Amino acid sequence: MTDLPSPAPAGHGGTPPRAARRLLLVHAHPDDESINNGATMAKYAAEGAQVTLVTCTLGERGEVIPPELRHLSGAGLGEHRLGELAAAMRELGVADVRLLGGTGRYADSGMMGLADNDDPASLWQADVDDAARALTDVILEVRPQVLVTYDPHGGYGHPDHIQAHRIAMRAVDLAARAGWRIRKVYWNRVPRTVAEEAFARLRVDLPALPFTESAAVEDVPGVVDDERITTVIDGTAHAAAKAAAMRAHATQIEVADRYFALSNDLAQPLFTTEYYELVDATPAARPESDLFAGLDTGETA
Numbered sequence: 001m002t003d004l005p006s007p008a009p010a011g012h013g014g015t016p017p018r019a020a021r022r023l024l025l026v027h028a029h030p031d032d033e034s035i036n037n038g039a040t041m042a043k044y045a046a047e048g049a050q051v052t053l054v055t056c057t058l059g060e061r062g063e064v065i066p067p068e069l070r071h072l073s074g075a076g077l078g079e080h081r082l083g084e085l086a087a088a089m090r091e092l093g094v095a096d097v098r099l100l101g102g103t104g105r106y107a108d109s110g111m112m113g114l115a116d117n118d119d120p121a122s123l124w125q126a127d128v129d130d131a132a133r134a135l136t137d138v139i140l141e142v143r144p145q146v147l148v149t150y151d152p153h154g155g156y157g158h159p160d161h162i163q164a165h166r167i168a169m170r171a172v173d174l175a176a177r178a179g180w181r182i183r184k185v186y187w188n189r190v191p192r193t194v195a196e197e198a199f200a201r202l203r204v205d206l207p208a209l210p211f212t213e214s215a216a217v218e219d220v221p222g223v224v225d226d227e228r229i230t231t232v233i234d235g236t237a238h239a240a241a242k243a244a245a246m247r248a249h250a251t252q253i254e255v256a257d258r259y260f261a262l263s264n265d266l267a268q269p270l271f272t273t274e275y276y277e278l279v280d281a282t283p284a285a286r287p288e289s290d291l292f293a294g295l296d297t298g299e300t301a
């Protein structure tokens with residue numbers, strides 16, 4: 001096992017040199033990456049890091065917002081959302097996007113408690129070890145030093161988010177046994193006071209927004225007490241890219257000003273500073289301002 005990235009290829013053979021810093025994000029559906037990590041992904045891509053996204057399902061059971069697209073469902077919606085994901089990644093400058101196990105391997109499980117959860121093709125019914133092996137193949141190829149995913153509750157309890165967490169954490173173990181140890185694993189977080197302040201602002205701004213009601217702090221995935229936050233990524237410079245990526249997921253998200261809504265039409269803050277909890281290591285500083293802080297990747301960041 002080695003902690004150091006392999007030397008970059010010399011440039012012959014057509015393989016691009018491996019970037020020194022490599023970030024892997026594991027998400028459940030197209031749109032989750034832009035909502036949770038859009039600014040982070042844009043920042044690291046702009047800085048020359050390799051950013052790899054693995055999305056577990058096509059989100060084909062998502063509810064569609066625009067009336068003109070509501071005819072889409074099932075495989076047709078999945079295909080459409082794949083196009084939205086590609087457009088979002090162009091906005092973020094991210095080139096490496098994969099569907100876990102290949103496109104269409106795992107179906108969207110729908111919201112918790114629906115009959116869709118029992119679909120044998122759904123991610124919720126998938127064998128975690130099988131799915132984790134598919135992710136491990138990606139890890140062994142990409143060799144990321146940093147992985148980002150959800151907490152054990154999937155941020156807010158959606159079966160696919162819970163399962164994405166399990167698969168990601170299992171794959172971290174499997175990859176370590178196979179020779180690549182991911183140095184830092186982060187869960188997506190929002191500090192409670194930040195969420196509360198943002199919702200206070202939202203209630204003031206709501207009359208001018210195209211949304212009728214405000215969501216609540218409890219509706220935001222990953223909210224925890226502030227002291228659990230280890231890492232704060234200031235994405236101010238990439239706020240426009242994040243908003244554009246979220247807009248690209250037009251079947252799922254409506255963006256207005258510093259806010260957005262999902263199909264429930266409840267307004268939420270659009271965070272351009274993104275927050276993380278480092279879960280398997282000691283933070284290099286508190287808070288860290290860089291996911292790669294403390295790692296010797298052979299590159300000054």
Ligand SMILES: [Zn+2]
Pocket residue numbers: 028029032158161
């Ligand atoms: Zn999702």
